Amino acid sequence: MREVFDPWPFVVASYVIGIGATVILVVWSWYAMRREEKRRDEVRKR
Amino acid sequence: MHGFANPARFLRIARWLTPWCLLAGLVLVAGSLAWGLLMTPPERLQGDSVKILFIHVPAAWLGMAGWMAIAAASFTELVWRHPLAAIAARASAVPGAVFTAICLVTGSLWGRPAWGVWWVWDGRLTSMLVLLFLYFAWIALADASDRDGSADNRAPAIFGLVGAINIPIIHYSVLWWNSQHQPPSITMGKSEMSGDFLWPLLIATLGFSLLFGGVVLARMRALLARVQTEARLRRKGFDPSDEGNA
Numbered sequence: 240m241r242e243v244f245d246p247w248p249f250v251v252a253s254y255v256i257g258i259g260a261t262v263i264l265v266v267w268s269w270y271a272m273r274r275e276e277k278r279r280d281e282v283r284k285r
Numbered sequence: 286m287h288g289f290a291n292p293a294r295f296l297r298i299a300r301w302l303t304p305w306c307l308l309a310g311l312v313l314v315a316g317s318l319a320w321g322l323l324m325t326p327p328e329r330l331q332g333d334s335v336k337i338l339f340i341h342v343p344a345a346w347l348g349m350a351g352w353m354a355i356a357a358a359s360f361t362e363l364v365w366r367h368p369l370a371a372i373a374a375r376a377s378a379v380p381g382a383v384f385t386a387i388c389l390v391t392g393s394l395w396g397r398p399a400w401g402v403w404w405v406w407d408g409r410l411t412s413m414l415v416l417l418f419l420y421f422a423w424i425a426l427a428d429a430s431d432r433d434g435s436a437d438n439r440a441p442a443i444f445g446l447v448g449a450i451n452i453p454i455i456h457y458s459v460l461w462w463n464s465q466h467q468p469p470s471i472t473m474g475k476s477e478m479s480g481d482f483l484w485p486l487l488i489a490t491l492g493f494s495l496l497f498g499g500v501v502l503a504r505m506r507a508l509l510a511r512v513q514t515e516a517r518l519r520r521k522g523f524d525p526s527d528e529g530n531a
Contacts, residue, residue, distance in 0.1 A: 253391040
């Protein structure tokens with residue numbers, strides 16, 4: 240007999256992992272870009 | 286295309302394109318996921334677990350697109366030696382690996398209620414797992430070629446081209462071999478999917494693709510800024526590795 244699952248915990252887990260990982264990737268990449276460009280501009284000013 | 290290989294011209298375009306890609310991507314992803322999660326009906330056989338589709342399919346597409354970007358940049362690096370090609374490949378690797386991992390995890394979370402198992406070693410799932418390992422290996426190889434100071438990008442470029450053979454294997458795996466995974470529902474100009482699911486899926490895919498593009502541009506800008514900083518420090522007689530302590 241086939242097990243019947245409540246699908247919602249799987250759906251919610253997928254959205255949390257998918258959205259969470261995407262947000263971390265976007266924020267990390269944005270701040271890494273800002274940090275490196277700021278460092279370059281500071282070195283140019285010296 | 287050669288014109289975009291000029292770093293100054295690239296930066297002029299990337300400076301206004303990066304925030305717009307990220308902003309448009311966030312709006313489209315938020316809208317399409319809310320639409321998919323809250324407004325689509327349960328599917329006849331799979332019920333509400335089908336809503337995982339709106340995360341899983343864009344992640345699968347971008348996992349493969351990331352490697353195609355590495356392969357295209359690798360070809361450009363090997364043939365034309367464009368100054369931005371190696372940077373574009375490096376900027377695509379981590380986002381590609383992240384979306385491949387999201388695809389595998391959400392696929393597993395979808396497999397449990399739909400198939401009754403978390404994982405099966407069939408062609409589609411295994412070739413996607415191989416893609417994730419290829420990303421890890423490529424990132425390690427690119428880091429090693431950076432660290433040895435030779436700035437020789439040929440080894441990662443050749444690996445990027447050879448690894449691209451896995452992309453058609455992933456795509457055709459469900460047609461070549463008996464697979465637990467379903468065959469493609471959307472092919473060129475044709476869809477077997479109901480419009481209730483198709484439109485939010487297409488918008489989510491566009492939104493995630495814009496986010497991916499924005500992230501790749503941001504990472505290219507970061508890598509380019511680092512190269513420019515190190516070059517300037519060397520011209521001034523500093524060792525760039527000591528710059529943080531200066």
